[in-house]
Amino acid sequence: MTDPRLDLVVVGLGYVGLPLLARAHETGMSTAGFDISGEVVAGLNAGRSHVADVPDSAVTDMVATGFRATNEPSVIADADTVVLCVPTGLTDGAPDLSSVRAAARAVGENLRPNTLVVLESTSYPGTTEDVVRPILESGSGLRAGEDFHLAYSPERIDPGNPQFGVRNTPKVVAGVTPLCAKYGVAFYGRFIDTLVVSRGTREAEMAKLLENTYRYVNIALVNEVALFCDRIGIDVWDVLHCAGTKPFGYAPFQPGPGVGGHCIPVDPVYLHSAAEGAGFAFRTLAAAREVNERMSEHVVSRAQQLLRDSGAPVDGAKVLLLGVSYKPDIADIRETPAVPVAAGLLRAGAEVAYHDPHVPGFEVVGRPLNRVEHLDEGLREADVAIVLQDHSCYDPVRLVASRCLLLDTRGKLAGENVQHL
Ligand SMILES: NC(=O)c1ccc[n+]([C@@H]2O[C@H](COP(=O)([O-])OP(=O)(O)OC[C@H]3O[C@@H](n4cnc5c(N)ncnc54)[C@H](O)[C@@H]3O)[C@@H](O)[C@H]2O)c1
Structure with a gap:
């Protein structure tokens, strides 16, 4: 017997991917997760959470109601929606998109027509259209915006924040075409209260970079104020x-x-x-x-x-x-x-x-x-x-x-x- 279709497969089950899955699952979606880490997969299937915002009890409930984690990328072929939540870190101080590329390859090789693919990883403007899209298209032989839907939706999760979680943090959604954006909105609208549709994926990618750079620059300002106050002997x-x-x-x-x-x-x-x-x-x-x-x-x-x-x-x-x-x-x-x-x-x-x-x-x-x-x-x-x-x-x-x-x-x-x- 083949697996039934899944509403959602999340690729990358970390600080971003696991809370997203947990929220989607609790609203009744059928879900699975794909991760390259054997430890992460084994832990989740045994009902253990490695992310503080998701308690073990939530993972146990998910597993009991059909969720499974796997190292097998073929699970992607069962999905109506695939969301990529893989790391975008630095290597030698420079942006490293190797996880995004690898995840996109895994999705491309298993992509079925009409699937919605969403990138949530933070990256610079153009990543969805210029990096992810060609990998998905060449791996699958399908065209974004025609045979499958492609969207970008930056994650805003704030680990440890008791007030704002996946459901009540407004989420920006953008599609590579207006129809792709509509599919993105229809998906996230099932479990997130407020959605904000951006003009295009580049605007949504840039919005995320602005949000975090805003914090970075303002922290630098108060840090410099602290150094100055120390120099002139006043209480910062x-x-x-x-x-x-x-x-x-x-x-x-x-x-x-x-x-x-x-x-x-x-x-x-x-x-x-x-x-x-x-x-x-x-x-x-x-x-x-x-x-x-x-x-x-x-x-x-x-x-x-x-x-x-x-x-x-x-x-x-x-x-x-x-x-x-x-x-x-x-x-x-x-x-x-x-x-x-x-x-x-x-x-x-x-x-x-x-x-x-x-x-x-x-x-x-x-x-x-x-x-x-x-x-x-x-x-x-x-x-x-x-x-x-x-x-x-x-x-x-x-x-x-x-x-x-x-x-x-x-x-x-x-x-x-x-x-x-
Ligand atoms: N952590 C946060 O607070 C936060 C907030 C907003 C946005 N983000 C962004 O979300 C993205 C994910 O961050 P995170 O904190 O969840 O990372 P994480 O390291 O916690 O989790 C990433 C997971 O992806 C898996 N992975 C790596 N390569 C993979 C591949 N090719 N295929 C399948 N799985 C793979 C890893 O094994 C890991 O379990 C990043 O772009 C990050 O910048 C993070």
């Missing part, structure tokens, strides 16, 4: 608090030890590369990058200064990093600024350990850092502790009461033993 956190009370025309951003994650530090590189290809000098991007990348060095030099001021030699000093993931209360360490901070401290001769309840192991330049299990004990032993991440487990009163010298890069602590960024 008070400045930010005051400015943040303006009810219009000002969106608050926070300074910190650098910008992490799979998106915010990466997507501007895609924009930069597209600009370069067009012979366009994107000056705000270059300036923002320079400032953001300097922040980890600033944290290291502040920590060194604190140690010197306290009379402890930096060489051999015990430094404890508090929170090494790239954002609060999640385990994701991709592009985390904790890496350059730890690397700088190690280069200076410090002994670096970390505490993070979400991150079981943390390696820096090939060296696993010692993980402190008990926060109070770690604080007792450290010469200085650097609050890198604002995890909710870090109770300010408890940290300050430890009497450990604290460098707070998040502006949350107050006390005689606390220095701010």
